[in-house]
Amino acid sequence: MERNIVVGLLDTGITPQSESFKDDGFGPPPKKWKGTCGHYTNFSGCNNKLVGARYFKLDGNPDPSDILSPVDVDGHGTHTSSTLAGNLIPDASLFGLAGGAARGAVPNARVAMYKVCWISSGCSDMDLLAAFEAAIHDGVDVLSISIGGVDANYVSDALAIGAFHAMKKGIITVASGGNDGPSSGSVANHAPWILTVAASGINREFRSKVELGNGKIFSGVGVNTFEPKQKSYPLVSGAEAGYSGRQDSARFCDAGSLDPNKVKGILLESQQYLDAAQIFMAPATMVNATVSGAVNDYIHSTTFPSAMIYRSQEVEVPAPFVASFSSRGPNPGSERILKPDVAAPGIDILASYTPLRSLTGLKGDTQHSRFSLMSGTSMACPHVSGLAAYIKSFHPNWTAAAIKSAILTTAKPMSSRVNNDAEFAYGAGQINPLRARNPGLVYDMDEMSYIQFLCHEGYNGSSFAVLVGSKAINCSSLLPGLGYDALNYPTMQLNVKNEQEPTIGVFTRTVTNVGPSPSIYNATIKAPEGVEIQVKPTSLSFSGAAQKRSFKVVVKAKPLSGPQILSGSLVWKSKLHVVRSPIVIFKPLD
Structure with missing residues (x-):
């Protein structure tokens, strides 16, 4: 069934000769597919696996570091x-590291690439929007955007605009949440119609x-594929080997910051997290500030x-975090809307790479290398896009919201003891595909x-035209959305502002029943200290498929002192299913 699914990516392009995109055993693409693969310079073209590849550079200016092709x-x-x-692909690795079989989340799905990001000029809004419209027209089932x-x-x-247009056509957009952590309030791509990873x-x-x-041994983090050829090498601090006035950048061995006359041997970097x-082009590793201090003491x-x-x-560590x-x-x-939505693997992910760039x-x-290790929410996003495609292959008529709900309510809860930011770090938790x-x-x-x-x-209704493709909407003439957040979202979030009186939110x-019928679901509430949570009714019964049942969740929170996040939950449980919604109560930074 996955072979009927086409996943679209808006990204930096694709390597068509990679084994990842060979079409051995693939028949022609599904009849609904309208996409094309143009004849471009330096591009070997498409096949029954890579069914679409286009580029978007609407400003007409060539990128000197890139190629005008997909x-x-x-x-x-x-x-x-x-x-x-x-x-x-069996026996994949990066020079022997991370060895094993490599495969995508949905290896039988088809791929369409829309190149919108360029090495020198980045990703422009007009290219993004043009690619969205092309992908929607072509007939993709899922859009994955690591931007x-x-x-x-x-x-x-x-x-957000492009994703709204896709949602109207039944296409879910999965997007990376950004790499600006652990700063509070830094999550990106947070529109409620986007699945944020x-x-x-x-x-x-x-x-x-x-x-x-001196015989002391420390451990550093990084990908160093070089075997030492000597018993020892001269050691120097980057800060002391830099040009005058460049000590700060020399600490991290930045290009052009080190005096070649002072640098012969091993270089160590240090970083907070x-x-x-990181992959290094010379023997190197990353150590924390404590180790860095010990190394500096030894140097002097x-x-x-x-x-x-x-x-x-390779070392085994506890996960997930x-x-x-x-x-x-x-x-x-x-x-009022919890973001990110879910978490998925995004650290040291091995996958195919381009031959046109060094590691x-x-x-x-x-x-x-044909493969590389990369880290980022960019790497987490396609794991969730793959899960969305997997669900779509079983439920082709589900809406984007239904697919998103399925992913959120079945996610495995993660630990706030491991991650202090709790749901603000991981949303509903780690994805659980089965x-x-x-x-x-x-x-x-x-x-x-x-x-x-x-x-x-x-929002002013006159600004909605860009989303709905028609004239202004008069908000006052619409039935208002119900409850605190006016949205049927799978998670709930209450902002506590009042420092004297309790804050009350009614969700x-x-x-909708997408499981067996008849079935009965009973509610279980977990409320953090200082918070009362009630659900009415406490039981939901379904006698048929696609039947709908409504309920209210009343959250009453005592005043909170200082910035805090409190974690609660509502779980609907039947004999066969557990449907979990995180409930987050927080006081933001003033």
């Missing part, structure tokens, strides 16, 4: 598309042993400091639901 010069688009739908969105206004953000860690880390000349492995304690950095090894770089809530676009992209790097295919109940919505939400949020929800 070919991927950067590597990002090849990596995300193979993570989403790449064929199974950051910076505009909190839903009627002026290009990605945070990045979590897997149980594998790449570490290198550092042995100092060490959960993602001897006349001829030396060290050895060994080739990286949210990446330090993964952007956090609260949602800067709406205080680091740095001048002088001669390392090339359960998401059969969620029992869904929180469904249509285009008008989002219009009512925007009216409730205070009105409707669920």
